[in-house]
Amino acid sequence: MNFKDIRESFRNKEISAKELTQDSLDKAKKLSNLNAFISTFDKDALKKAQHIDNNFNDYKVLALGGVPIAHKDIFCTKGRRTTCASKILENFTPPYESTVTSNCHQAGSIMIGKTNMDEFAMGSSNETSFFGPVINPWGDSLVPGGSSGGSAACVAADITSLATGTDTGGSIRQPAALCGITGLKPTYGLVSRWGMIAFCSSMDQAGPFARDAFGCAALLDAMASYDAKDSTSAKRDKVKYEDALRNDFGKLKIGVLKGIDQLGISEEVLKAYDNSKIVLEKLGHTFVELDFSELSSGICSYYVIAPAECSSNLSRFDGVKFGHRSDSSNISDLYLQTRSEGFGEEVRKRILIGTYVLSAGFYDAYYRKAQKVRRMMKSKFDEFFKTVDLVFLPTTLDQAFEMNRKSSDPNRMYKEDLLTIPANLAGLPAISFPNGLANKLPIGAQFVGNYFSEDLLLNITHKIQEVSDWHKIIP
């Protein structure tokens, strides 16, 4: 069931929150082979559901009232284990609640568990998790994408209708595309980062997963809020995204890339992309060709800035205060052993890269230059949005791939993010939605919008989904 139907049947008392929750928990158990969850909270979830049923009138008016949800295990949840899929936080129970999960609780949703992910959100295939890889519901040997692979698999497999994720270089949109669901990365600053374990602070942004734009809009309504605890949080009038789905934004000018067939995108993905353009045309929108030859420099910039920030952000995991601690007799061994044992290979690699690019003598050549590219990327988009309302792109180069296929070749894995990274570098919002099926596997495409144009992104995706069925297909 998709989100809209679940909420309707709860509101109409056709089904209770408890039944919905039990159903989600049962499915999670039945599909435990997907490894989508790191933790599930059966007892707490059912208790909350019972409470909601007992106070039905209070909850039926809430945006997410009675709806089971799964949260990426990157959000701190008070009194409930939060691991970031790392051994170093295997037994970490935060004493506080993240703003995102707190907002979702307050909107009446029921957290059934915390989803699997790439360790510290570093990865594009969910293979770096300390708790093992997540399996794509579309095929036993396929990756779901990453880093929010568990959340994407959870929604794709219909365990819950909603899940939260985070997107630093494509970690919502890429798994959404590979799992055939809808996922939105909001404008940097729209959703609070308080309580969200940092990977790359200047790009990390939390966002919603759902089968369709409607679910994403409702979940974003709950997630987004100005938060004084996050200095990068945007102070803006609250937009009601669900209502904005009914807006008429008129005929839009949509930017498409010149020479898109030169980027190494698969035939199937390009075909689905062209088909979507036909749908958009039918909806009355027109296209403008954009010259974006700098697109691929985004990856280089991203893979300097993100490791740089992560090398600093992950310094706090030193075995002194919380998390894993190795047995050592002196302080430097404690650091060395704790961190060597606690972090997986990908995380260690990125810490090393980040440490290197920030070192004296290399800073200018790497970090400063990467920031320059980032500014260039931003001004490129500023220029685009002078002439177009949206930029339309495939989300990924290809469809879901086999496990272990790319994990041995970092360059190929990093290239997964080619089409998603520019929005992160610029801080822009982008939505990925399912727009085709080939070889029995889903395909995704994305819109990138101007700052704080989430209402438009959700609206146009919703309009497409009103006249197409790709988002309704369940593996």
Add this chain to the structure above:
Amino acid sequence: MAQDNTLVNGWQPVIGLEVHVQLTTNTKLFSPSRNQFGEEANTLVDLIDLGLPGVLPVLNEGAIKQGIKFGLATNAEIAETMVFDRKNYFYPDLPKGYQITQLHYPIVKNGRVSIEDKEVRIHQAHLEEDAGKSIHDIYEDESVIDLNRSGVPLLEIVSEPDIRSAEEAVRYLKKIHQIVTYLDISDGNMSQGSLRCDANVSIMRPDDKEYGTRAEIKNINSFRFVEKAINYEIKRQIKVLESGGKVEQETRLYDAIKDETRSMRTKEFANDYRYFPCPDLVPFSISDKLTQEVQANMGELPEQKQARLVEAYGLSEYDAGVICGDKLTADFYEAVVKNANPELTAKWIIGDLNALINKNDVNLSDSKITAENFSQLIQKISDNTISGKIAKEVLEEIWESGEDVAKVIEGKGLQQISDKSELEAIVDQIINDNPSQVTAYKSGKDKLFGFFVGQAMKATQGKANPGLINQILKSKLN
């Protein structure tokens, strides 16, 4: 460049100071925890100070105002936009594994202060968070950490290498201390670590074009140690160079007990701090409005206060200067003179009270002397209840016990004897008991007058009103 009077064995010392000042604010620099010294360990710590996963810093604007105040007081440039950076290094009392500080865009740049007839330029002053405290001497086999200090706001004031001797360094440090305490930027309490200092020391020949290699002496926490540490270091470097060696660029520690500096880490082992802009904090713009608001609410600077004391209480420039030497004393003075003679108060503060403070090596604020009690003491001198000599005794007594002045005088029977007939009887007795001295005095030995005064004081245990005794003795002997 060379200043002959500061040469040591023909070498010119070149010194720059980095002064860390803990700011007086209600809360910490990036967290809502209270900023307070001396509380039970780890009680002023919240999620942010612990560096828990997922927490974020929020800048305390009170600290910004303190920084602006310092900038205004030193005629410096206040940044239009300041940026916070991360300084990355591992240490157990640094919970995040990095310190948030300001490298390229500090709050204050290019200031200057005058020390007597010399000007010392301030390169910059930047805001940063303090680290926690590692404690190694409580348990035998374990070190423990107190994070109460973690995140306390600091202003690090970096001078240009304009200082040429240890004495100048102390004068400069005293000046900084004066400014920050006068403006309530900091309590300036060095023994509690509210003001600490690193000294960069090098030596050169007067006609050298370039400075010598410098050593940095870390964490010096008293004026006396600053002087000693720098003087030791200058001598050490001279010895090294004159015996054909090379001064190493290194970090050294001053050991106050052995009175020496010793190497902590050399350049090869220096940390690479991998500074980069802190992505959790957006660049902060300081508006003219904010600067003007701070300016309007700035307290009195030492020079202003000194001028006012001269004007309002008729003090000499010198006395007013001594009293305004530190804010505690100046504030104490003003509180005392509400009810006491201003000149006499000045005399007693500069003389006996300061002597006690120096002798015991404490702060006035840490002593048991209160303005109210001290004011009573001065009043008792003014109204002749006690003599100056007795007053010294009383002062020492209240310094020790903190007891009320009136009670001390009464309890010890120290009131001055000003009863004329009582004193006349005593004088008569002395004249009777010392006939030969009386004869000698009357035959012209004027010096013997002091003998009679002494005898009278002895007989009254010093309580006789000296003016009255003189008067009676003169009338009876002449």
